[in-house]
Amino acid sequence: MALKRFSVLDLLGLNLKEHDSLDLRCICGRRGLVRDITIPDLNRPGLALSGFYDSFAYQRVQLFGRGEVAYLNKIIAEGRTETIQQLFSYQLPCCIFTHSLEPPQAFIDMAEETGCPVLQTGLESSEFSSRLLRIMSNIFAPKISIHGVLVEVYGLGILILGDSGVGKSETALELIERGHRLVADDVVEISCVNGNVLIGQGANKIIGHHMEIRGLGIINITQLYGVGSIRERKEVQIVAKLEEWDANKVYDRLGTEALTMEILGVQVPKLEIPVKPGRNVPIILETAAMNERLKSMGYFSAKEFNQNVLKWIETDSARAPYYSVDDSY
Amino acid sequence: MTTKTVTIKNRAGIHARPAALIAQTANRFASEILIEREETRINAKSIMGIITMAASYNTQLTIRADGADEKEAVGAIEALFENKFEED
Numbered sequence: 001m002a003l004k005r006f007s008v009l010d011l012l013g014l015n016l017k018e019h020d021s022l023d024l025r026c027i028c029g030r031r032g033l034v035r036d037i038t039i040p041d042l043n044r045p046g047l048a049l050s051g052f053y054d055s056f057a058y059q060r061v062q063l064f065g066r067g068e069v070a071y072l073n074k075i076i077a078e079g080r081t082e083t084i085q086q087l088f089s090y091q092l093p094c095c096i097f098t099h100s101l102e103p104p105q106a107f108i109d110m111a112e113e114t115g116c117p118v119l120q121t122g123l124e125s126s127e128f129s130s131r132l133l134r135i136m137s138n139i140f141a142p143k144i145s146i147h148g149v150l151v152e153v154y155g156l157g158i159l160i161l162g163d164s165g166v167g168k169s170e171t172a173l174e175l176i177e178r179g180h181r182l183v184a185d186d187v188v189e190i191s192c193v194n195g196n197v198l199i200g201q202g203a204n205k206i207i208g209h210h211m212e213i214r215g216l217g218i219i220n221i222t223q224l225y226g227v228g229s230i231r232e233r234k235e236v237q238i239v240a241k242l243e244e245w246d247a248n249k250v251y252d253r254l255g256t257e258a259l260t261m262e263i264l265g266v267q268v269p270k271l272e273i274p275v276k277p278g279r280n281v282p283i284i285l286e287t288a289a290m291n292e293r294l295k296s297m298g299y300f301s302a303k304e305f306n307q308n309v310l311k312w313i314e315t316d317s318a319r320a321p322y323y324s325v326d327d328s329y
Numbered sequence: 330m331t332t333k334t335v336t337i338k339n340r341a342g343i344h345a346r347p348a349a350l351i352a353q354t355a356n357r358f359a360s361e362i363l364i365e366r367e368e369t370r371i372n373a374k375s376i377m378g379i380i381t382m383a384a385s386y387n388t389q390l391t392i393r394a395d396g397a398d399e400k401e402a403v404g405a406i407e408a409l410f411e412n413k414f415e416e417d
Contacts, residue, residue: 147372164356164374186377203369204381212376218345 040136058090065125150183162242192264201233245276255302339413342385347414360396
C-alpha cells in the first residue's frame with residue numbers, strides 16, 4: 001500500500017503524546033501548510049545561509065537551532081538577505097525553529113510572501129531531531145494491509161491467516177477468553193519499521209476492537225472482556241496459517257524444519273496448522289507461542305530431543321559389542 | 330480476473346447492513362474477491378474489512394474477482410450497488 005500524501009498540516013495534526021510530542025505550532029506562512037513532506041529527513045540550513053547552495057537538500061524539513069538563528073540575526077542586521085531570499089526560492093516543505101526561538105521579522109515577511117510555513121517548537125534541536133526522525137520513519141515505513149487476525153499470546157504477536165470461514169476469529173476469541181489480547185481483527189495493517197521489524201495494528205481506530213463472529217454478529221471486545229484484553233499495536237513475530245485438513249498434504253510432524261513467510265521483505269517464522277473438528281487450535285497456538293519463546297531463549301525442543309536420541313543411539317551401539325544376545329552369565 | 334468499477338449510490342454509504350449484504354453475497358462464490366478503494370484493498374468476504382473502508386456516498390470502488398465463478402461474483406456484487414442495497 002503506497003503512502004498517501006503527507007503534508008505539513010498532517011504533521012501538525014498528529015496526535016502524539018508525552019515523550020513523542022513534537023510540541024509544534026505554526027507561526028507564519030499558513031497557506032503553505034498544504035505543502036508535502038516527501039523525504040523523512042531534516043536539514044540544518046547553515047551552509048545554505050552562508051551562501052553555499054550546491055547539493056542543498058531543499059526537499060527536507062529545514063531545522064533552525066540557536067546557531068542558525070544567531071546567524072540569521074547577524075546577516076539581517078548587516079543587511080545581507082540575498083541568501084535568505086535564495087533559501088525561499090526553493091520549494092521548502094517547512095522551516096522549524098527549536099528552543100521556541102523567534103525568527104527575525106524580515107525572515108517572517110519573506111516566508112509569508114513565498115508561502116513557506118514556519119513552525120516553532122519548545123524542544124531542543126537534538127531532542128526534536130531524534131523525535132521527528134523516529135516519527136517520520138514510522139509514517140514513511142512501507143505498509144501493507146493483510147486479511148487476518150493479530151493476537152498477542154504470552155507476549156508474542158501471532159498473525160492468524162487463513163481463508164474466509166476457516167475459524168480465524170473464533171480461534172482469536174477463545175484466545176481472548178483465555179486471557180490473551182486482541183490487536184486487530186480482519187484487516188491488519190502491517191508496517192515495516194527499521195527495515196526488520198513488522199508492527200501490526202488495526203486499520204481504522206474508529207472501528208477499534210470489534211470482531212465479527214458468525215452466528216453472533218459484531219461484538220465489542222473492549223466492552224466484553226475489558227481493556228486488559230486488547231492492545232493497540234504489536235510486533236508480528238509468528239504467522240499461523242490455518243487451513244482445512246488436507247489428507248494429501250504432509251504436515252510438519254517434528255518441528256525441526258523452519259518455514260517462513262515474507263512480509264514486506266522480512267522473513268517471519270510460519271506455522272501451518274491444519275484445522276478439523278475436534279482439534280483445539282487455540283491450545284496449539286498457545287503452545288506454539290511458548291515454544292517460540294523457548295527457542296528465543298536458546299532451547300529448541302525438537303532439536304534437543306533429536307540430540308538426545310542420537311546420544312542414546314551412540315551409547316547403545318557402543319555398549320552393543322559387550323552385551324550380545326548369546327551372552328550367558 | 331474480472332474487474333468492475335462501481336459507485337456508491339445510496340446516501341448512507343456502506344455501513345453495517347450493506348457491508349453484511351456484500352459479505353454474504355461474496356461468500357456464496359468460490360473465487361477470491363477483493364474490493365479496492367484508492368490504495369486500500371480488502372477481502373470482500375469479511376464484513377469488518379468492508380466496514381473499515383468507510384466508503385461514503387459517491388465513492389468509487391473497484392471489485393476484483395479471481396477464480397472459477399469470477400464473472401457471476403462480480404455481477405452479483407455490482408447488482409447490490411446498482412440496487413442501492415435496497416435502501417433509499
